[in-house]
Amino acid sequence: MKEERSYDAIVIGSGISGGWAAKELCEKGLKTLVLERGRSIEHLKDYPTAPLHPWQVPHRGRMSKAFLDENPLISKAAGFGSDTAHFFIRDQDHPYIQEQPFDWIRGYQVGGKSLTWGRACQRWSDFEFTAPQRFGYGIDWPIRYADIAPWYAHVEKFIGVCGHADGIEAMPDGEFLPPFQLNCVETALQESIRKHYPDRHLVQARWAHLTQPKDIHLQQGRGKCQARNLCMRGCPYGGYFSSVSSTLPWAQKTGKLTIRPHSVVHSIRYDEATQKASGVRVIDAESKEVIDFSARVIFVNASALNSNLILLNSRSNRFPNGLGNDSGLLGKYVAFHNYRASLHAEMPGFTDRYYFGRNPTDAIIANYRNLAKQDTDYLGGFTTFLGAYRKKGTLTAKSPGFGAEFKKAMTEPGTWQIYMYMQGETIPKDSNHVRLSTDQTDAWGIPSLITSVGYDENDEKMTEDFIRESKTMLEKAGCTNIETHDNRQAPGLDIHEMGGVRMGRDPKTSLLNAHNQMHAVRNVFVTDGACMTSTGNQSPSLLYMALTARAAAYAAKELKARRL
Numbered sequence: 102m103k104e105e106r107s108y109d110a111i112v113i114g115s116g117i118s119g120g121w122a123a124k125e126l127c128e129k130g131l132k133t134l135v136l137e138r139g140r141s142i143e144h145l146k147d148y149p150t151a152p153l154h155p156w157q158v159p160h161r162g163r164m165s166k167a168f169l170d171e172n173p174l175i176s177k178a179a180g181f182g183s184d185t186a187h188f189f190i191r192d193q194d195h196p197y198i199q200e201q202p203f204d205w206i207r208g209y210q211v212g213g214k215s216l217t218w219g220r221a222c223q224r225w226s227d228f229e230f231t232a233p234q235r236f237g238y239g240i241d242w243p244i245r246y247a248d249i250a251p252w253y254a255h256v257e258k259f260i261g262v263c264g265h266a267d268g269i270e271a272m273p274d275g276e277f278l279p280p281f282q283l284n285c286v287e288t289a290l291q292e293s294i295r296k297h298y299p300d301r302h303l304v305q306a307r308w309a310h311l312t313q314p315k316d317i318h319l320q321q322g323r324g325k326c327q328a329r330n331l332c333m334r335g336c337p338y339g340g341y342f343s344s345v346s347s348t349l350p351w352a353q354k355t356g357k358l359t360i361r362p363h364s365v366v367h368s369i370r371y372d373e374a375t376q377k378a379s380g381v382r383v384i385d386a387e388s389k390e391v392i393d394f395s396a397r398v399i400f401v402n403a404s405a406l407n408s409n410l411i412l413l414n415s416r417s418n419r420f421p422n423g424l425g426n427d428s429g430l431l432g433k434y435v436a437f438h439n440y441r442a443s444l445h446a447e448m449p450g451f452t453d454r455y456y457f458g459r460n461p462t463d464a465i466i467a468n469y470r471n472l473a474k475q476d477t478d479y480l481g482g483f484t485t486f487l488g489a490y491r492k493k494g495t496l497t498a499k500s501p502g503f504g505a506e507f508k509k510a511m512t513e514p515g516t517w518q519i520y521m522y523m524q525g526e527t528i529p530k531d532s533n534h535v536r537l538s539t540d541q542t543d544a545w546g547i548p549s550l551i552t553s554v555g556y557d558e559n560d561e562k563m564t565e566d567f568i569r570e571s572k573t574m575l576e577k578a579g580c581t582n583i584e585t586h587d588n589r590q591a592p593g594l595d596i597h598e599m600g601g602v603r604m605g606r607d608p609k610t611s612l613l614n615a616h617n618q619m620h621a622v623r624n625v626f627v628t629d630g631a632c633m634t635s636t637g638n639q640s641p642s643l644l645y646m647a648l649t650a651r652a653a654a655y656a657a658k659e660l661k662a663r664r665l
Contacts, residue, residue: 104392105359108134109660111381111396113366113411116213118629118645119402120344120352121256125653126400127352131660134359134394135349136383138403139190139209141362142216144322144346148335150184159183177594178206180217180333188216188333198538200553204593205406211362212345213404214596217333220309220341221640222262223465223484224253224273228472229637236471236480239434239529242634243606243615246273252647260342260646261318263326263462264307272302272467272639278312280305281328284456286448286489286517287464293578294466301574306465306486309342309643321347328458341461363387365545368415369399369424369625377624377665378424384545398624398656398665401602402649405630406535409435409601410550412627413537425619428609431602433534435552436636438597439483439525439560441587442567446580448489448517455491455514463488468638470566479562481526482638485571489519519580523567526638527592528559529600554592597641599633617652624665626652 109131112122119135126133141147155161162182169176172192181189190207197205208214227246234241250273257276264277283291283305291303310326311318318324323339323346332341339346352358363386370393372379380395401408409432415424423431466485470477492515533555537548568585575583592598605611608620617632619625628649630641637644659665 106392106394108132108359108394108396110134110398110400110656111136111394112400112402113381114213114402114404114407114629115211115344115349115360116402116404116629117215117218117344117642118649119213119400120215120348121646121649122400122402122628122653123352123358124348125650126657127355127357129653129657130357131398131657132357133352134361134396136364136366136381136394137211137213137360137362138365138386139211139362141360142211142345144339144350145337148337149187150334151331151337153184174204175206177204178596179594185217185333188335195543196549198541198549198551200551201555202591203552203554204591205552205598206593206596207404211349211360212343215343216335216345218642219640220332220461221463221486222257222264222307222309222643223639224275225249225637225639225644226271226273228271229635229639232471232481233635236475238480239635240603240605240610243604248615249644249647249651252651253643255650256643256646259317260309260347261311261314261323262307262643263310263312265305267302267304269302269304269467271469271472275307277307278315281308281310281312281460281462283464284489285451285454286519287487289448289451290487290489290519290578294574297577298469298574301469302467303464303487304467306463308462310461311340321351323347326461328460330459330461332461365547366403366411367391367545367547368411369401371415371417371419371424371622373417373419376622378622384547386545389545397660398626400649400653401625401627401631402629405435405598405601406550406552408627408629408631409535410537410547412602414547420621425612425621425625427621428612430531430610431612432536433531433601434529434603435533435535435554435598435600436527436529436633437554437592437599438595438636439523439527439556439563440595441523441560441589442564443520443522443586443588444568444571444575444583445586446519446575446583448519448578448580451517460488477562477566479559479566480528481559481563483523483525483563483567484638484640485521485523485567487519487521489517491515491517519575521571521575523564524595524638524640525560525563525567526636528557529603529635530557535601556592597630597636599630599636599641602627602631603634604632605634616655617648618655626656628652
């Protein structure tokens with residue numbers, strides 16, 4: 102049977118934002134094609150390690166030395182191991198050129214990185230949307246919190262977000278399921294911070310886990326989170342949100358969805374007569390056949406750097422430097438989140454207390470820096486993630502190596518430990534950019550991506566401040582043996598790359614308008630991390646989903662009115 106080549110909408114990418122684009126467009130009656138460069142993944146069927154005990158996983162989750170030697174990049178990714186490797190690409194699968202060290206973490210399969218994301222879901226506040234304008238960095242966002250708030254709610258209700266309404270201006274409340282409760286040591290730290298820092302708030306964080314599923318979640322075929330903390334293997338219960346367990350099957354039920362895996366997007370085609378994009382050129386990853394698909398509207402959701410790559414490679418007489426790139430800014434102002442700093446400490450006491458299950462969420466201290474005014478010698482702020490747990494066993498250097506005492510020491514829980522780590526805002530600048538190589542191509546003949554992204558003095562000052570303030574908070578709570586770390590990891594391991602196709606009001610300084618629509622090509626929308634004007638300090642995925650739902654509603658309305 103001849104493959105269908107014409108659709109109402111094409112979505113490039115099937116991850117967190119691509120899945121939402123597919124759901125919203127299909128629900129609005131648009132015949133939609135989702136293009137995914139990787140293999141097909143089906144919920145339940147393709148989670149091979151999900152039911153395994155630790156001793157059933159090869160090397161208990163570790164990779165062989167031969168694998169590590171061949172894959173020094175991907176093996177650094179958080180959560181990567183022999184139980185999750187099937188959701189990541191190997192280093193040789195899609196090489197790129199690092200002008201500065203940048204660890205580009207990718208998952209090429211239907212569902213993308215929604216199968217391995219961290220699942221944190223804090224809303225931005227107006228502090229973040231207005232900060233660039235108030236403090237004079239980057240450009241002003243073309244939207245405010247009031248514009249996106251109803252779309253946050255729309256997304257939260259569907260995906261399921263657990264959390265608590267805390268009334269914190271810097272981290273607005275949302276539509277929450279019951280949170281995972283703080284354990285006794287986390288509660289003690291919360292009380293200490295409340296006592297010593299009235300303007301700082303340690304709370305249960307907001308996470309995409311079904312602690313108490315509602316009817317809308319049961320309709321998706323998803324069930325309650327079992328607190329196994331094995332999420333990155335793929336959850337057979339659908340306890341956390343992924344596009345494979347939620348949005349894509351929901352879109353499929355409309356009868357309007359086609360998913361095409363093994364489809365490497367080469368470029369978006371531009372029609373000079375209509376001054377619109379006419380479709381997408383694909384290279385079949387298996388046959389290497391070049392195929393053109395046409396559509397009335399195109400959503401670019403390939404993940405930030407791949408979205409930049411596709412648009413940069415979408416050249417025509419009208420756009421010789423990339424689709425919609427009249428400003429010359431395509432690929433520039435790429436940013437990320439700063440994850441360099443962490444702390445570890447012991448909390449004396451509480452040895453008669455424990456906890457139930459393996460909580461898959463961290464607690465959080467909402468950003469307390471540079472909110473209404475700049476109160477530091479750097480720009481931006483940071484979210485603090487933290488948690489407390491008991492060490493496994495009471496073994497010491499003097500413990501016996503075998504016998505009854507050894508067994509007892511192995512089974513007795515040890516002292517309480519606390520960890521903290523930062524998620525810091527970085528400031529977009531034109532020197533942090535990606536571009537296409539002029540002399541190197543990948544296996545599909547597409548120019549290789551060059552990454553040129555690094556830290557600056559602002560990041561150094563923020564890192565130092567986070568360590569200093571966090572250590573003081575732990576000291577005041579009575580913690581001991583406090584260790585501080587600056588891992589100085591390269592950008593990229595945060596897996597929160599953003600920008601390059603930023604939103605704005607002025608076509609001279611941005612690529613997209615307030616609806617994520619390209620200024621110069623009005624039937625192309627970019628709603629993944631590439632669209633970000635600044636990074637904020639909160640985890641960005643919830644915002645991507647809200648922006649996508651909002652843009653899809655706008656695109657469908659414009660199509661119906663024949664304005665696209």
